Amino acid sequence: MIRYIADRVLQGIVVVAVMSLVIYSLIGLMPGDPVELMIAANPRIDAEDAARLRRVYGLDRPLLERYAAWASAAIQGDFGYSRGFSRPVLDVIGPRLANTAALMSGAFVLALAIGLPAGIFAAARPGSVPDTLINLASFLTISMPTFWLALMMIIVFAVLLGWLPASGLPTGPAGFWEHVRHLILPVVTLAIVEAGAYARYMRAAMIEALRNDFVRTARAKGASWTRTLLGHALRNAMIPVVTIMALSFGGLFSGALITETMFAYPGMGKLIFDAVMGNDFNLALVTLLFATALTLLGNLLADLAYVALDPRISLGAGAERGPAR
Amino acid sequence: MKKLLERPLAAAALAILAIMVVLSLSAPLIEAALGLDSNEADLLQRHQPPSAEHILGTDEIGRDVFLRLLYGGRVSLLVGFVAAVMAAAIGTAIGIVAGYFGGRFDAALMRLTDGVIALPLLPLLIVLAAIDLSKLGLTGLAQSESASLYRIIAITALVGWTTVARLVRGTTLSLKSRDFVRAAIAMGARPLRVMAVHILPNAISPVIVATTLAVGQIILFESALSFLGLGIQPPLPSWGNMLTNAQEVIWTAPFLAVYPGVLILLTVASCNLLGDTLQEILDPRARKPKR
Numbered sequence: 276m277i278r279y280i281a282d283r284v285l286q287g288i289v290v291v292a293v294m295s296l297v298i299y300s301l302i303g304l305m306p307g308d309p310v311e312l313m314i315a316a317n318p319r320i321d322a323e324d325a326a327r328l329r330r331v332y333g334l335d336r337p338l339l340e341r342y343a344a345w346a347s348a349a350i351q352g353d354f355g356y357s358r359g360f361s362r363p364v365l366d367v368i369g370p371r372l373a374n375t376a377a378l379m380s381g382a383f384v385l386a387l388a389i390g391l392p393a394g395i396f397a398a399a400r401p402g403s404v405p406d407t408l409i410n411l412a413s414f415l416t417i418s419m420p421t422f423w424l425a426l427m428m429i430i431v432f433a434v435l436l437g438w439l440p441a442s443g444l445p446t447g448p449a450g451f452w453e454h455v456r457h458l459i460l461p462v463v464t465l466a467i468v469e470a471g472a473y474a475r476y477m478r479a480a481m482i483e484a485l486r487n488d489f490v491r492t493a494r495a496k497g498a499s500w501t502r503t504l505l506g507h508a509l510r511n512a513m514i515p516v517v518t519i520m521a522l523s524f525g526g527l528f529s530g531a532l533i534t535e536t537m538f539a540y541p542g543m544g545k546l547i548f549d550a551v552m553g554n555d556f557n558l559a560l561v562t563l564l565f566a567t568a569l570t571l572l573g574n575l576l577a578d579l580a581y582v583a584l585d586p587r588i589s590l591g592a593g594a595e596r597g598p599a600r
Numbered sequence: 601m602k603k604l605l606e607r608p609l610a611a612a613a614l615a616i617l618a619i620m621v622v623l624s625l626s627a628p629l630i631e632a633a634l635g636l637d638s639n640e641a642d643l644l645q646r647h648q649p650p651s652a653e654h655i656l657g658t659d660e661i662g663r664d665v666f667l668r669l670l671y672g673g674r675v676s677l678l679v680g681f682v683a684a685v686m687a688a689a690i691g692t693a694i695g696i697v698a699g700y701f702g703g704r705f706d707a708a709l710m711r712l713t714d715g716v717i718a719l720p721l722l723p724l725l726i727v728l729a730a731i732d733l734s735k736l737g738l739t740g741l742a743q744s745e746s747a748s749l750y751r752i753i754a755i756t757a758l759v760g761w762t763t764v765a766r767l768v769r770g771t772t773l774s775l776k777s778r779d780f781v782r783a784a785i786a787m788g789a790r791p792l793r794v795m796a797v798h799i800l801p802n803a804i805s806p807v808i809v810a811t812t813l814a815v816g817q818i819i820l821f822e823s824a825l826s827f828l829g830l831g832i833q834p835p836l837p838s839w840g841n842m843l844t845n846a847q848e849v850i851w852t853a854p855f856l857a858v859y860p861g862v863l864i865l866l867t868v869a870s871c872n873l874l875g876d877t878l879q880e881i882l883d884p885r886a887r888k889p890k891r
Contacts, residue, residue, distance in 0.1 A: 290715055290718060293715070294719070298727065301727050301728065301731060302727070304731040304732060305727075305730050305731055305732055306730070306732035414869060414872065414873065415865065415869060417872065418816065418820075418865055418868040418869035418871075418872050419861075419864075419865050419868075420820055420823050420824060420827075420840075420861065420864050420865075420868075421824070422823075422824055422827050422828075422843070423823075423843060423857075423860075423861035423864065423865075426843065426846075426847060426850070426857050426861070427857070427858070427861065429850065430850060430854045430857060430858075434850060434851055434854055435854065532722050532723060532726075533722070533824055533828075536828070547723050547726070548723075548726060548828070551723075551726050551727055551730055552730070559727070562723075563720070563723055563724070563727065566720040566723055567718070567719060567720055569720075570718055570719065570720050571718050574718055
């Protein structure tokens, strides 16, 4: 077990290292370089200054050499400064992570509270009217652009009804409840999208589980339908669903990118977007790597959850099973 | 096909897609018939309500919303179909080669596939969309008017091939040991011929399902990127970038934001439904839903 985890973590580190080079090169291909940005900000920099600055910052050296310099500093824990925030990159990321965690945990709990019961309820009577309605609703939510749903929420609840604010965070100092009030729209938007997917997975897993012989045995022994559903079938159906939940863990931090941008909520997703858009090279690089590492961690958690929940599966088989998405 | 039409929901999805395609393909004809110009701004006619002249009214600079939606549909549907087919082609090639040759070659290709699957997709697409093409030595392409169109097709295809690669590799592995394939090899058929003539036709049905589902996903990605200003660049309309403009006038004309979104929703839902139904028909044992 420990060997397996160590193996996977090692693999993950390799992937992150490879990705750091790939992202570094990609960012090098984005328009402009830091010196050009300085020239744009300060017209008194002439060609000679620019050449000197390029030399000072090492921009005249080849890409691989620059990458090596960045990587050796990063290994020692120095991730550089953010151009846009004029602070060390890690200092910028910290508070953003906390904001994203608040948003995501709210959305996650709400999505599970809607999605799982809906899926179980639908699976209990396949083909019935409630099943069809739940199916249809979850189908529509997974086919909907998240940003458009956010836009519709803003139009209905902020523009037309005026009940809730359109931004995710109060401007200026505000109390706890004011913060909660601002979080409602982004949390509900994210939860709707996620709940649809969870309902679909839950329903499929339940229907699958209900085909098992032990369900018939339980019924023959006189267990009620509710008890069979919740006591026997659900435990088996939860295995794939928990795996899906773990898989979505990594995506949680970058996946809220669109929602955070729509509601002007200062979390990790918006930070990645702003860093890429604002030519904040260092920040973009580190946040993207962070998102990659979290996604890999989520994949590992999914595989471990799979093994932990289902004694029939060994780690070797778990290693071969990749995410179905 | 016949089985597909027997299911009312799938038939409806097919009909919706067909109507979308026909309407957006005939956008220039409809434009001529209405006697309007979809790109002509008329600042005296801003935010007009629906009327006989402008079926869905006009937008924030007086352009006809209905015609813009049709032209936007051309772009969004084109991106969805072309990128999905390209992704399927890449995935099929990688999957079939990996499955057929096996060994270290297979292991390397599958590690690559796992690596791409493990990446945070949307942030990566944003970086790819922000790349300066002239730094890649593609100055001519960077300056062309439809650069944004080619770019979005290329980058969505570049990250979208993984599902198909896995599916095709799995099928190839099992087909490789079947008698008809072994007979072909024994008769001296070259690897390329075995893959193209014997394996590919038998591995194609899951690819069709995955591609149908991918069309919907890619349209979603295209609309999100265009909405963020990174995809299709105005004046070329797409459903995504029409929503960017609509967001800016959300307080004065909220309904401009409704139409493009409804069209995206209808199109993507139809693709998903069609994909699900095809999957059930082609493989009755598959019960797992796909996102």
